[in-house]
Amino acid sequence: MIDLKYLQNNFEEASARLQKKGVDTDTLSHLKNLFAELKAANAALEAAKAEQNSMSKLFGQYKREGKDITELKAKVDANKEAMVPLQERAREAEEALFSLALAIPNFPDDDVPEGVDEEDNVELRRVLEPRSFDFEPLEHWALAEKNGWIDFERGVKLAKSRFAVLRGEAARLERALINFFLDTNRQKGFEELCVPFMNNAQMLQGTGQLPKFEDDLFKVEGEDLYLIPTAEVPLTNMYHDEILPEDTLPVLMTGYTPCFRKEAGSAGRDTRGMIRQHQFDKVEMVAIAHPDKSDEVFEMMVQNASDILTALGLPHRVVELCGGDLGFSAARTIDLEVWLPGQNKYREISSISNTRDFQARRAKIRFKDGKKNRLVHTLNGSALAVGRTLIAIMENYQNEDGSIEIPEVLKKYM
């Protein structure tokens, strides 16, 4: 959630900043009014409560002293009745405010490039030269078929479309990648965690998936539980509603989880192959950082993800997202796009974001800064998406006969 006090006191500036994310001024001005209304409603209600409390105290005193209470009782009853509409007003104001406030995206950083969609993203650098083929490189689904690696039909049979089964070497390669990623992250100082794959609504709200993006989530029937769309949710919410000692920062966490997404709204996109699935494996990095140090941590995370791709010998490029392409919670995001020679293009394989205090405010994650409690910054990033790495290896390491080499660093994991 954005800082409503900041919005109130710096409306012009706040409004200008959120333009980048496509939030119009009218909405923000409405939000500002709702905030003022809630404050006014609460002030009125709290004054009435204060009155009620002091009269109640008197009430007890009178009784002890054996005084007559009928007059006081009448006053206190009248005040209580007068509070009913005040209570209603405050409740409505709160509901109105939060239903809007929770749907407002985070401010982008000032140096985030202008732009409306991925066309306007800025390529920062390329790492590793794509290999040149002396034959026509195949796309991963063709390679999958030749090698018997991915059973799309049976994935669909078992579940529905956008589910697949990895078989034999591919299943082992998937597992090897998970282990390789976790080991690498651990060596960089990330604590490895194995977390629940379902989280409750409050946690999903903490990281920003709820209430706005419920349609993208698989909900467990009859339970207050959702299948996680990313390990960012459980890892970040590890410290939901907690106050961390300053010297524990940054908290670095990594974990492997499957991720579940309905992919509502992406009908028809990437239907071929294994690029976009309802369930995919991912190893995630999450950092809880001191606000003054989150930029450093961010750079470290980008570098780590890039280094993993380099270690695997996978050519990739580093792309800074423009304002319009930024996710809901992100103030800044860098994507890593891996080269897919079969598709002849770069495709996203990691996305690293700094959400600043946006998630921290929702999830109430603070640290002790001297005597005061301050919101932390939270960061998250993939290192890496496992299924897409598998695809990248298939396409980049293919031979003319359709066989696939295993990258050197993975051999000890196979």
Added chain:
RNA sequence: GGAGACGUGGGUGAGUUGGCUGAAACCACACCCCUGCUAAGGGUGCGUAUCCUAACCGGGUACCGAGGGUUCGAAUCCCUCCGUCUCCGCCA
């Protein structure tokens, strides 16, 4: 899943015939004083959120697992849910 017990501040733990308890006491922690010794003693402070305010000074409101209810007034009474422990059942 069934039966019983229980859920208080960083920890231990009072408080359950409703009011003077936002909450005793002790421990831990912070600062100060005393003391020249590898100890002890004394004092003060020590929850979170939000509103008023220039203010981390003062005051209001809310919070004793969560959410409702009864009442002038609830940590204390009632209901629902969640969780913990014990016994039984079940299972990887």
